[in-house]
Amino acid sequence: MSLLEIKDLHVDVGGKEILKGINLEIEAGKIHAIMGPNGSGKSTLSYTLSGREGYEVTSGSILFKGRDLTEMSIDERAAAGVFLAFQYPIEIPGVTNMTFLRTAVNAQRKARGESEMDAASFLRFVREKAAQLKVSDDMLKRPLNVGFSGGEKKRNEILQMALLEPSLAVLDETDSGLDIDALKVVSEGVNALRDPERAMLVITHYQRLLDHIVPDVVHVLANGRIIKTGGKDLALELEKSGYEGLIESAA
Amino acid sequence: MNGNVMTTVEENRQDVEQLAKREYEFGFVTDIESDRAPKGLSEDIVRFISAKKNEPEWMLEWRLEAYRRWLKMPKPDWAKLNIPEIDFQDLYYYSAPKSQADGPKSLDEVDPELLATYEKLGIPLSEQKILAGVVAVDAVFDSVSVVTTFKAKLAEAGVIFCPISEALQSHPELVKKYLGTVVPQSDNYYAALNSAVFSDGSFVYVPKGVRCPMELSTYFRINERNTGQFERTLIIAEEGAYVSYLEGCTAPQRDENQLHAAVVELVAHESAEIKYSTVQNWYPGNAEGEGGIYNFVTKRGDCREANAKISWTQVETGSAITWKYPSCILRGDNSVGEFYSIAITNNYQQADTGTKMIHLGRNTTSRIIAKGISAGKSQSTYRGLVSSHAKATGARNFTQCDSLLIGDQCGAHTVPYIESHTPSAVIEHEATTSKISEDQLFYCQQRGLSEEEAVALIVNGFCKDVLQQLPMEFAVEAQKLVGISLEGSVG
Ligand SMILES: Nc1ncnc2c1ncn2[C@@H]1O[C@H](COP(=O)(O)OP(=O)(O)OP(=O)(O)O)[C@@H](O)[C@H]1O
Ligand SMILES: [Mg+2]
Numbered sequence: 185m186s187l188l189e190i191k192d193l194h195v196d197v198g199g200k201e202i203l204k205g206i207n208l209e210i211e212a213g214k215i216h217a218i219m220g221p222n223g224s225g226k227s228t229l230s231y232t233l234s235g236r237e238g239y240e241v242t243s244g245s246i247l248f249k250g251r252d253l254t255e256m257s258i259d260e261r262a263a264a265g266v267f268l269a270f271q272y273p274i275e276i277p278g279v280t281n282m283t284f285l286r287t288a289v290n291a292q293r294k295a296r297g298e299s300e301m302d303a304a305s306f307l308r309f310v311r312e313k314a315a316q317l318k319v320s321d322d323m324l325k326r327p328l329n330v331g332f333s334g335g336e337k338k339r340n341e342i343l344q345m346a347l348l349e350p351s352l353a354v355l356d357e358t359d360s361g362l363d364i365d366a367l368k369v370v371s372e373g374v375n376a377l378r379d380p381e382r383a384m385l386v387i388t389h390y391q392r393l394l395d396h397i398v399p400d401v402v403h404v405l406a407n408g409r410i411i412k413t414g415g416k417d418l419a420l421e422l423e424k425s426g427y428e429g430l431i432e433s434a435a
Numbered sequence: 436m437n438g439n440v441m442t443t444v445e446e447n448r449q450d451v452e453q454l455a456k457r458e459y460e461f462g463f464v465t466d467i468e469s470d471r472a473p474k475g476l477s478e479d480i481v482r483f484i485s486a487k488k489n490e491p492e493w494m495l496e497w498r499l500e501a502y503r504r505w506l507k508m509p510k511p512d513w514a515k516l517n518i519p520e521i522d523f524q525d526l527y528y529y530s531a532p533k534s535q536a537d538g539p540k541s542l543d544e545v546d547p548e549l550l551a552t553y554e555k556l557g558i559p560l561s562e563q564k565i566l567a568g569v570v571a572v573d574a575v576f577d578s579v580s581v582v583t584t585f586k587a588k589l590a591e592a593g594v595i596f597c598p599i600s601e602a603l604q605s606h607p608e609l610v611k612k613y614l615g616t617v618v619p620q621s622d623n624y625y626a627a628l629n630s631a632v633f634s635d636g637s638f639v640y641v642p643k644g645v646r647c648p649m650e651l652s653t654y655f656r657i658n659e660r661n662t663g664q665f666e667r668t669l670i671i672a673e674e675g676a677y678v679s680y681l682e683g684c685t686a687p688q689r690d691e692n693q694l695h696a697a698v699v700e701l702v703a704h705e706s707a708e709i710k711y712s713t714v715q716n717w718y719p720g721n722a723e724g725e726g727g728i729y730n731f732v733t734k735r736g737d738c739r740e741a742n743a744k745i746s747w748t749q750v751e752t753g754s755a756i757t758w759k760y761p762s763c764i765l766r767g768d769n770s771v772g773e774f775y776s777i778a779i780t781n782n783y784q785q786a787d788t789g790t791k792m793i794h795l796g797r798n799t800t801s802r803i804i805a806k807g808i809s810a811g812k813s814q815s816t817y818r819g820l821v822s823s824h825a826k827a828t829g830a831r832n833f834t835q836c837d838s839l840l841i842g843d844q845c846g847a848h849t850v851p852y853i854e855s856h857t858p859s860a861v862i863e864h865e866a867t868t869s870k871i872s873e874d875q876l877f878y879c880q881q882r883g884l885s886e887e888e889a890v891a892l893i894v895n896g897f898c899k900d901v902l903q904q905l906p907m908e909f910a911v912e913a914q915k916l917v918g919i920s921l922e923g924s925v926g
Contacts, residue, residue: 234881237873258880267881274878278896287892288882295883327896344882 193244204408213380220405263295267350269341276328313346334361359393371396391423472529501620501630514787595640602638617700625696625731633667641676652681666697672707679710685912701736703743717753724783727755734761738770746773748904752920762791765799772801780813794823794830803834809845810924822854830860891918
């Protein structure tokens with residue numbers, strides 16, 4: 185059984201059909217990349233997986249670890265192991281990054297029936313992971329994402345992923361806004377989280393991320409459908425020839 | 436908050452018993468032996484209350500004067516509150532402290548919902564028993580050790596901290612000197628009522644140069660079960676003295692008396708500082724808006740001499756109706772007034788709260804940080820006055836007033852009044868209104884927080900500047916309280 189099985193998924197947003205029959209299977213331990221033009225539905229797919237309100241599944245199914253994901257609330261999905269690294273991380277004034285991280289980790293532990301982490305052991309845990317991702321102490325003390333630079337926000341998303349240890353991580357354009365060094369740090373952080381038990385769905389516009397995070401499978405999403413699936417070389421091909429030819433031949 | 440609950444209740448009871456044995460001497464109709472005065476308010480009732488408390492003659496006269504003035508006063512109607520008609524002749528104005536025997540025998544007999552809330556607030560089992568009225572305070576706190584240490588420490592420092600009824604016996608000259616000097620008897624309708632019939636409250640006196648060695652109420656947050664519905668508090672800090680006082684309790688408080696009208700007076704002499712923190716969580720009524728406490732409070736501090744400082748911090752989550760404006764009179768030159776407030780309303784609650792900063796002295800400064808959170812069908816109003824008088828050259832005020840709305844059926848209103856008679860005064864006012872965004876909720880939930888946990892986290896962030904002002908040990912509970920008050924407000 186695959187970790188994630190999406191069958192003929194149709195999704196409406198604001199009364200308009202955005203996803204028009206997605207079929208996608210991801211096995212544990214694999215990295216899948218999704219590429220595709222702006223507005224093709226990539227973020228819509230990530231929001232649908234995480235259960236965001238307003239993303240209405242009109243037909244099709246999503247099975248995660250054999251469970252019907254569409255029956256679960258947002259936080260139940262999170263506790264079950266679905267993680268989304270946001271394309272545009274959200275600011276929460278007055279709540280320090282550290283408080284947010286600990287609240288999140290403990291909420292998930294509690295939902296899974298595990299004991300909550302005390303402040304001291306959590307601090308050690310965060311410090312270790314933060315160092316790997318070059319997230320400074322200052323960033324941990326500041327209000328969540330408030331005044332963070334674009335790159336800092338993205339690194340902070342990966343820090344959250346490292347702390348929450350999800351079994352399915354959806355990374356929505358994690359590379360956008362990163363400088364060359366930060367791209368390396370983030371990619372190393374992501375690669376360090378590769379695990380036979382964990383799958384990743386990496387949404388990106390650029391081959392350069394996939395140089396660092398090498399995918400097992402690459403999909404092309406256009407106009408709400410996956411129009412092509414291939415190996416890591418597909419991304420290279422797209423880099424050269426663009427989407428246009430592909431979209432035309434699929435139509 | 437009643438500092439000496441455990442020791443003085445017993446004394447009071449003895450006083451009352453003695454009184455009861457005394458000859459009938461006032462010539463009024465109420466039976467002095469009864470535990471409860473009959474319904475209604477009259478001069479006789481005022482005399483009855485004063486007699487029960489064995490008060491000096493001047494105190495009775497003072498009460499009577501307040502009563503006569505109250506009769507002539509109109510009820511204030513300027514607040515944005517919908518207050519049901521209160522029949523003042525249909526209320527009881529005196530009842531003796533309840534005996535422990537009337538309470539539940541064990542926690543098993545206590546409303547499980549109440550226990551669940553204690554649990555969420557993280558209140559230890561021993562304190563839960565007191566709060567629920569299963570046992571008396573002194574049955575839990577080792578009265579010998581805790582109270583004795585506490586009292587010894589205060590006595591050593593020369594601090595007086597006792598019920599005001601006791602202070603009227605032991606230090607009548609101090610009470611007489613200060614009572615009503617900040618909030619005069621006829622200040623307003625509810626203050627006049629309180630002056631006539633006040634039940635009990637705290638008295639604090641910190642002598643010159645003394646820094647009160649502990650947070651007052653530290654051990655005694657277990658509520659003012661016996662102070663009744665008309666609480667009267669008087670705090671005096673002599674030159675260079677410092678005191679921090681905490682009133683109330685995060686645990687939900689229920690009371691049969693629907694009307695509460697308290698008066699708090701603070702006097703800070705030269706270079707003295709008083710920090711007064713309140714956590715108010717009176718029963719707000721049910722989700723349909725039935726029942727709940729009406730809370731009409733007059734709180735005022737007087738920075739009577741130069742360099743004095745008075746700081747009010749309040750977390751208001753309870754009551755069906757809150758009418759409350761803790762204020763500072765900045766009389767002394769360079770004196771400082773602060774007001775930090777969180778007002779949370781949910782369901783059908785109504786709150787009209789804010790402050791008054793009256794700048795009279797030179798170079799006086801004030802700071803107002805007010806955070807209002809409205810959910811459900813509730814209405815919350817911030818009402819604040821900053822005034823600077825002709826002599827208050829160099830007066831400065833900064834006001835930050837933020838409202839957060841949850842849902843679209845509630846209301847938040849900001850009513851700032853500014854009266855400046857000083858060209859050199861600088862008065863700044865900033866106000867914002869925001870909603871919890873769906874983005875923020877989704878982000879938190881995606882990380883595993885339930886919707887309620889997400890709301891609690893975001894609102895706590897919104898209130899942070901005020902929560903930080905609370906004494907440490909209460910800050911944590913107050914944070915939890917913020918979340919609990921908003922349960923059921925989304926979804
Ligand atoms: N609330 C909404 N109402 C109507 N249309 C919407 C709504 N939200 C998104 N859409 C539309 O859905 C389509 C897919 O958007 P989505 O964000 O999934 O694209 P994307 O593939 O992630 O694009 P990008 O590469 O620019 O991030 C777009 O045409 C967008 O305008
Ligand atoms: Mg997108």
